[in-house]
Amino acid sequence: MRQVLKAKSAYSNDDVQRVYDSIGDYVTEEEADAAVTAAAAETLTVLNNRPDDAVYGWSGGKDSIALQVVMERAGVRRALLGTIPHVEFRAYLDWCDAHQPDGLTVIENRTVTPAWLALPQNDRYLFPTNSTDGYRWTMLGTRRAQHLYQEEHGPRLQIYGRRTADGNSIPPTDHGIHRTRRLTSYCPMRTWSHELVLAVIHYNRRCLPPVYSWPNGWRTGTGSWPGRRVGTRDASFAETYSIEPDRLHEAAPDLPAAADWLRRHEETAL
Template identity: 35%
Template structure:
């Protein structure tokens, strides 16, 4: 059994996905999907609802069950610090009723907020989530006057999902997590049996552990220098562009690459 993604090695995720048929049967995952679809129908009945889509494994499974339950409108929240290869994948695989909200963080902003670069503690990582995903979801929620937004949050990752998977925050945003009780293995099984294409992030260093998100929010790098090293392996142009704004990027290139 896989534990929280933060405590598992990337290789463990890959191995589990490769052997998923021996762990979760097609019949098991079909039953779970059917139950989840019925729950979504019940929870969203008479409500204006949409789902949050990040292109990550959980949101791809959320898309599967939400669309089958009749919830097809969705939002992708991004900024101007995304991996170009990931954005290309999004363009080719996005849900047909997707709307994009850009929260606007860019290299100039990052150069003025260097404490946000490659978070080495959970508080900074959570701050990234608040200023990008949460903010973008709120903008979309209010624009469309939603009653509820569906998320891919799961207890297996240590995420708060509220009583029975639903909670409303102080701003009046109601979030519902229909995958709340799904195990990691269930997510991987749905991806496998339903042939859901995964984005390139899962083939990059520590892809399953890091997940989706803009490149400066990349966690578990161990240091700023190693963060640049990992990003350089993925896309050298990102580091070269960042070097025009950020000293540590210039130093990385001068000392290790050039």
């Protein structure tokens, strides 16, 4: 197994695409299958061979697709997705509808709208410029869904695709299990490299969402369009427009910043 992709902050979008296009040069099918088998076996050990006691997080992103392969091998059938439908890319939601795993529960946050973003106290969440404000989008979508699902269904374990190679912090406990007041989580892929994730997707012939063909897709991953961190606000609006212009036209009546950018863009195009 060869590793060339380091921390997310150190690789470019093109770097990941080049590796994915030639993934067989980095990870063999046997290595990928062995990693899935080991992760599935550990999952069953953690669950005392009771896979119905758990739910896994699925976003359609690369890590969650690889995690889905592991969960299918382990027999974990319940999955969870948190979305913010008023500010998601339409192509992403359509892809999720078409490719979602069996047993998926979708929990929507319909409170967050373009009008919500226009409130002065929420302006900093429009294309956030720091990790603290960027994490707010995780809290509004994924984390909110995790907490609500836990309250309603009470699984013994929530399983995530978090990895240390992606900068995620995994506690030094047995199997990296993390317990909080609200829930207990576990990350069976915590030591996987970026190359191994891509290889599991490739060798299991899984389809990737359109996100990864978009500008900066490998670096930003899935998520609501206002939560993308790709540069200045104008650059972020421009990139959003290049992906799905309708999202800005829909937002403009309630989001003055979007209306202003569209006006300037249209004036420049004349």
